Amino acid sequence: QVQLVESGGGLVQAGGSQRLSCAASGRTFSTYPLAWVRQAPGKEREFVAFINWSGSSTAYADSVKGRFTISRDNAKNTVYLQMNSLKPEDTAVYYCAALRFKYSSSRAAGDYDFWGQGTQVTVSS
Numbered sequence: 001q002v003q004l005v006e007s008g009g010g011l012v013q014a015g016g017s018q019r020l021s022c023a024a025s026g027r028t029f030s031t032y033p034l035a036w037v038r039q040a041p042g043k044e045r046e047f048v049a050f051i052n053w054s055g056s057s058t059a060y061a062d063s064v065k066g067r068f069t070i071s072r073d074n075a076k077n078t079v080y081l082q083m084n085s086l087k088p089e090d091t092a093v094y095y096c097a098a099l100r101f102k103y104s105s106s107r108a109a110g111d112y113d114f115w116g117q118g119t120q121v122t123v124s125s
Contacts, residue, residue, distance in 0.1 A: 002026045002114050004096045009119030012086055016123075020081040022096030022116055030054075030074035033099040036081045037109045038092035039118075045109040048094070049081060053102050061107075064090075086123045093118040 008020040020036070036048040049070035050059040058070050067086075072079040079096060097112035099105070106112070 002029060002032055002098050004098060004114060004116035006094065006096050006116045006119040009094060009121045011122045011124060014086060014088055014123055014125050016086050017082070017084045018086065018121060019083070020094055020096075020119060020121070022079045022081075024077045024079070024096075024098075026077070029077040031102045032114075033102070033105055034070075034072065034079045035097050035099075035106075035109075035112060036068075036070060036079075037095045037097050037112070038090075038121075039095070040089075040092040043092075045095070046092075047107045047109055050105060050107065051079065052105060057105075059105070059107065083121070086121075088123045088125045091121060091123050093120050 003025040006022045035050045039045045051070045055072045069082040095118045096116040098114040100113040
C-alpha cells in the first residue's frame with residue numbers, strides 16, 4: 001500500500017502557472033503507475049494525466065494536452081504536475097492516485113486503488 005500527500009495548490013490568475021507535487025510513502029513507490037485526477041464542484045472526477053512506473057510513458061486528457069506535464073522522481077518518491085496557461089475551467093480539487101499493479105494503466109478515475117486527500121487549485125479570470 002502507498003500513502004499519497006498532495007501539495008502546491010492555491011489561487012492563480014488565468015494564464016499563469018502552478019506546479020503540484022505528490023509525495024508518497026513506502027519503498028515501492030517506483031512500482032506504482034500514477035495519475036492526476038481532478039474534481040470540479042458539482043462534477044465527477046476527471047482524468048487529467050497518467051505516468052507509468054518508470055516515467056517512460058505518459059498520457060493526457062485532451063483538455064490539458066500541451067499545457068500540463070506530468071513527471072516523477074522515483075528517488076524522491078514524488079510525482080509532479082506542471083500546469084501552464086491555466087484557465088478558469090481548470091479550477092478543481094486535484095488528486096494524486098496510484099494503481100496497484102506495476103504494468104497497468106488507465107484513464108478511468110474509478111480504476112485507481114490509492115488516493116491522496118487532494119489539493120485545491122483555483123484559477124481566477
